[in-house]
Amino acid sequence: MDGARRYFSPDYxxxxxxxxxxxxxxxxxxxxxxxxxxxxxxxxxxxxxARFGAETPHRLLxxxxxxxxxxxxxxxxxxxxxxxxxxxxxSDAAIVVVHILNPYGMxxxxxxxxxxxxxxxxxxxxGSHTGAPPLYARMDAFLxxxxxxAADLYFAKxxxxxxxxxxxxxxxxxxxxxxEFQKGLFFGGNRLEEVPRKYEAFLMERLAKAxxxxxxxxxxxxxxxxxxxxxxxPEDYARLRDVFGARVTELQPDQGYTYRIAGGLEEMIxxxxxxxxxxxxxxxxxxxxxxxxxxxxxxxxxxxxYGAGGPDHPAKRRLKETFCPDDENWRSAVLRRGRELIQQAxxxx
Numbered sequence: 001m002d003g004a005r006r007y008f009s010p011d012y013x014x015x016x017x018x019x020x021x022x023x024x025x026x027x028x029x030x031x032x033x034x035x036x037x038x039x040x041x042x043x044x045x046x047x048x049x050a051r052f053g054a055e056t057p058h059r060l061l062x063x064x065x066x067x068x069x070x071x072x073x074x075x076x077x078x079x080x081x082x083x084x085x086x087x088x089x090x091s092d093a094a095i096v097v098v099h100i101l102n103p104y105g106m107x108x109x110x111x112x113x114x115x116x117x118x119x120x121x122x123x124x125x126x127g128s129h130t131g132a133p134p135l136y137a138r139m140d141a142f143l144x145x146x147x148x149x150a151a152d153l154y155f156a157k158x159x160x161x162x163x164x165x166x167x168x169x170x171x172x173x174x175x176x177x178x179x180e181f182q183k184g185l186f187f188g189g190n191r192l193e194e195v196p197r198k199y200e201a202f203l204m205e206r207l208a209k210a211x212x213x214x215x216x217x218x219x220x221x222x223x224x225x226x227x228x229x230x231x232x233x234p235e236d237y238a239r240l241r242d243v244f245g246a247r248v249t250e251l252q253p254d255q256g257y258t259y260r261i262a263g264g265l266e267e268m269i270x271x272x273x274x275x276x277x278x279x280x281x282x283x284x285x286x287x288x289x290x291x292x293x294x295x296x297x298x299x300x301x302x303x304x305x306y307g308a309g310g311p312d313h314p315a316k317r318r319l320k321e322t323f324c325p326d327d328e329n330w331r332s333a334v335l336r337r338g339r340e341l342i343q344q345a346x347x348x349x
Contacts, residue, residue, distance in 0.1 A: 069105015
């Protein structure tokens with residue numbers, strides 16, 4: 001319980017300051033990728049990166065958090081714990097910790113960036129950010145009402161859609177990503193955004209020569225409460241399950257909680273680390289039901305698009321609770337399972 005209180009931050013700026021302080025204390029090499037977006041009070045934003053070990057590593061553990069903004073509270077906590085418990089690093093290896101890839105989203109309590117772009121649907125080559133599932137277009141009025149937050153029989157309507165189309169089809173349609181409805185949920189953008197551009201450039205310049213790479217990217221909001229899934233590509237499933245165990249889950253829309261996405265971070269990771277296919281793991285911590293998660297996203301987006309948009313609103317606070325429950329057992333489980341996965345990854349390196 002003490003760890004949960006120590007590592008989970010109340011807001012982005014506290015998390016950022018804690019990360020910088022802990023990284024410096026652990027004698028990491030700190031780097032900063034400045035971004036154009038500003039915080040709620042006009043604060044400068046950017047991506048903080050702490051590097052440990054070899055400057056040009058042959059073996060690399062790359063740990064990232066906060067690609068989905070408000071989901072970053074859990075990933076940040078795991079990273080602060082890691083910096084307090086940094087393992088020994090071989091002379092040809094490195095651990096690189098990337099803290100909050102979407103600081104705008106975390107500081108404003110949004111899952112997306114300043115352009116309403118879901119960055120984990122944006123890692124596509126320029127010119128390919130087009131299209132939307134036909135069913136998404138038919139559901140747009142339900143998913144993205146053009147009014148501020150209000151009671152509107154959401155759960156009854158959502159249950160009707162599940163009965164009509166089935167949960168597997170709906171989750172793939174809604175969450176897989178779309179590139180037409182700019183003010184809508186799961187919008188992947190019309191072009192490559194600043195964060196994907198700068199992050200890929202950093203990895204290409206500093207780390208792409210690594211010959212053995214394990215990437216852990218932390219998310220929340222999908223799965224059973226206080227449990228994690230280790231999400232992997234279907235072609236990597238058998239290999240990684242043998243190493244990381246039963247928590248490894250194949251990204252397939254026709255089973256369980258998962259679905260396929262376009263333009264995910266892993267697409268860029270596989271491009272950058274092309275010498276040898278890296279182990280890419282999306283560590284996903286469950287919170288609440290899919291209907292509750294979509295409702296929280298829907299109401300926050302209504303406030304952002306058609307209300308005042310400020311971070312001090314019930315819809316914003318509800319979104320934070322949805323992706324980072326104020327529950328000590330949940331937070332303790334995040335830290336425990338986050339530590340376990342990092343230990344497994346270090347052993348594999």
